[in-house]
Amino acid sequence: MRINTKQxxxxxxTLAIKTMNNKSASKIAKSLSxxxxxxxxxxxxxxAKMETIASKVLNxxxxxxxTKSLAGTVLSQANKKRK
Structure with a gap:
């Protein structure tokens, strides 16, 4: 497995922490967080599962x-070789 240099x-x-603490945030937003x-x-x-979820959110x-910002971040840290 390659080491991910993106963090x-x-x-x-900060956005992810606020989302996790928000009782009205969606399950998907909390998963991305x-x-x-x-x-x-x-x-x-x-x-791979989170890549799929993030892609669906962005589309x-x-x-x-x-939520789309969280999805973009998660997707940008994905394994580029995975298909």
Missing amino acids: TSPKIT GSALSQTNTSKQTS SEKYSKE
Whole structure:
């Protein structure tokens, strides 16, 4: 497995923490937040399942700008060789 050199930015880390603490945040937003937080200051990569979820969020009109920011971050930290 390759080491992921991309890490979650402080701005997205803050957004992810706020999302996790928001009782009205969607399950998908919280899942994306958890994935982003797990990649803060580590070499962990996005799982295939989270890649799929993040891709669907980015291609949907129903998610907020914040959720799409989380999805973009998660997807940018994915394994590029995975198909």
